Amino acid sequence: MVSAMADHVDPAPGLAPLDESRRRLLMDSLGIMVSAGGFGLVYGLSARAAGFSPIEAGAMSVLVFAGASQFVAVGYVLGGFSWIAIVLLTAFLNARHLLYAAALAPYVTDRPRWQRALMAHVLTDEAFALAIAHFRRIGRADVTGYWLGAIISTFIPWNVATLVGVSIGGSIPDPARFGLDVIFPAAMAGLAIGLITGRRELVAAISGAVIGVAIGLAWDPAAGIIAGGILGPFVGMAVRPRAGEHGREGQLAFGPEPLHEHAVPYFRERAEHALDDPESGLP
Amino acid sequence: MSTALVPLALLMGLVTYPFRAIPLLAPGFERLPERAKLYLRLVGPSVLAALAAVNLMVVKANDEPPVFHVGWEWLAVGLCVAVVGLRRSLLIGLVLAAATISILRAVGVAPLP
Numbered sequence: 363m364v365s366a367m368a369d370h371v372d373p374a375p376g377l378a379p380l381d382e383s384r385r386r387l388l389m390d391s392l393g394i395m396v397s398a399g400g401f402g403l404v405y406g407l408s409a410r411a412a413g414f415s416p417i418e419a420g421a422m423s424v425l426v427f428a429g430a431s432q433f434v435a436v437g438y439v440l441g442g443f444s445w446i447a448i449v450l451l452t453a454f455l456n457a458r459h460l461l462y463a464a465a466l467a468p469y470v471t472d473r474p475r476w477q478r479a480l481m482a483h484v485l486t487d488e489a490f491a492l493a494i495a496h497f498r499r500i501g502r503a504d505v506t507g508y509w510l511g512a513i514i515s516t517f518i519p520w521n522v523a524t525l526v527g528v529s530i531g532g533s534i535p536d537p538a539r540f541g542l543d544v545i546f547p548a549a550m551a552g553l554a555i556g557l558i559t560g561r562r563e564l565v566a567a568i569s570g571a572v573i574g575v576a577i578g579l580a581w582d583p584a585a586g587i588i589a590g591g592i593l594g595p596f597v598g599m600a601v602r603p604r605a606g607e608h609g610r611e612g613q614l615a616f617g618p619e620p621l622h623e624h625a626v627p628y629f630r631e632r633a634e635h636a637l638d639d640p641e642s643g644l645p
Numbered sequence: 646m647s648t649a650l651v652p653l654a655l656l657m658g659l660v661t662y663p664f665r666a667i668p669l670l671a672p673g674f675e676r677l678p679e680r681a682k683l684y685l686r687l688v689g690p691s692v693l694a695a696l697a698a699v700n701l702m703v704v705k706a707n708d709e710p711p712v713f714h715v716g717w718e719w720l721a722v723g724l725c726v727a728v729v730g731l732r733r734s735l736l737i738g739l740v741l742a743a744a745t746i747s748i749l750r751a752v753g754v755a756p757l758p
Contacts, residue, residue, distance in 0.1 A: 400736040418650035425658035430693060435657060437700060445653050451692070453660040458689040461682065463668035470669060482666035538757050539750060541743035544718050547701040548725035548742040552735040554693035555726055566687040567694035574695030578703040579711050586703065590695025595687035599680070 383499040387492060387507050391515035394488045399519035404545055405432055406527020407534070411542055412440040419528040423521045428486060430553050431455045437546050443584055454591055458557075462490040469503040477505065484512040566598025697722065717755035721746040 378386075402423070409419035414436070422432050431452040438448045462485055470478055492511030497503055534540060558564050570590040578586025701722055705711040724745055725738035732738075749755035 397734075397736050401739075404736075404739055414650060415647040417646055417648050418654065421648075421651045422654040422657065425654045426661055427658075428661055430689075431657060431661065434696060435653070437696070439650065439653075445656065448653065449656045449660055452657040453664075454688065455692050456661040456664050457685050459661070459664040460668060460677075460685055463665050464677075464682075467668045467672075471672065475670060478669040479666060482669050483662060485665045485669075536757075539747065541721065541745070541747035541750070543758055544721045544742050544746050545739055547697045547718070548722045548739055549735070550693045550697035550700065551722050551726050552729040552738050554690045554697060555729045556733070556735065557690040557693065562683075562687060563690045567690035570691030570693075570695040571698035574699045575702050575713075578699045579713055581711075583699050583703045583705055583711055586699045587692070587695045590699070591688065591692030594691030594695065595684045598687040598691065599683055 377501040378499040380500055380504060383496055384504070384507055384510075386499070387496045387510060390492055390495070391511055394492060394511070395515040395519050398488060398516045399523040401429060401549075402520040402523030403527040404549070405429065405436070405520075406524040406529070407531040407542055408433065408436045408527075408545055409524070410528045410531025411534075412436045414439070414528060416525055416528045419524055420521065423524040426452070427484065427517065427520070428452075428456050428459075429520070430550070433546055433549050438584075441583075447584055447588075451588065451591070454588075459485060462487075465494060466490065466497070469497050470505075473503065473505065481505075481508060481512070484517050486512070486516055488512075488516045560603050562598040562601050562603050564598075565601045566594045569597035570594025717749050718746060720749075 405423070406419055409422070409432075414422075422435060426432055426435075434451055434455060435448050438451070463482060466481075466485070470481065473481075489508070489512035492515070493508050496507045496511065534542070554567050558567055570593070572590075573593050574586040574590025576586070577589040701718055702714055703711050704714040721742040725735075725742040728738035728741055729735050746755060750757055
């Protein structure tokens, strides 16, 4: 109802009309849909190779709905690790969603609480990327557009593909012959590359890998992963970003500023980078 | 059909949801200290890189100490990283990685794990 009423609001100067922005959102969503479907299929195959049943793999895709941590769970279950370690690592890995939700929050403060609670469950990397770009174009929230990006293009393809993958995975006799065993490290490395937006992220990633391998060899692989994940960011924080990275970092981490009355928090976020590098300041 | 891992999925969902919901449901979250936000931003690449590196390079048999592993799997994962870095397509990178190691194993260059 709120969304339907909002559809008839004329755009402010400099902002795209809702219909035009939704068309662009739809086109962007198609690419995400293919990607989510393909990746979900790979997850389903990996889950099957680790001994997950369709119900277990499906439950994880519905209840967790976070690709990286689901792949982690597959790897850890396969390795016989404890549930506590898996749950802790899941929390650690998905902590970045705080940033996505914080970036979207100013747009949706006037939405009913139940709606925001539902939006939260389907907030993924992809949903955030689609939603923040769409909201920015129109300068306000569009809940229908959010559902399109989060549910139609991500949640449904991911879950359908998971079930297909875990169902057909059982018919593959020796997954390693088809290279399925490298899918997990390749997916983790690829996702890490996708999150590298500047020197700090790069240093944090390299540090996490080096620390993880060192502790993993000296003690235990699981301890190495946790140590790398905890300590790597501290090394990254000690590095100064390049001058040109200031603005880009702010945009990628917190999203571009909305052009409406809730814009103030975002300008405050931008100022953080001046504190990071007081000698050179903002570009 | 096994449902033994469903409670694990539920627990994983329970620890994930607050990270997604708190900023949307609790006004004023943006006042989190800047250093904390920066740390959170760096956690993703750090933990994912640690996962990839340890999974690829550290092998631990049942009662044996962990050993450093060097193998053709490095090439496959490296190709995936290159594709994602250059083309921003994880799916293509994963397909290429699996195809590469699969071919190398089929022709006998790379041993099966």
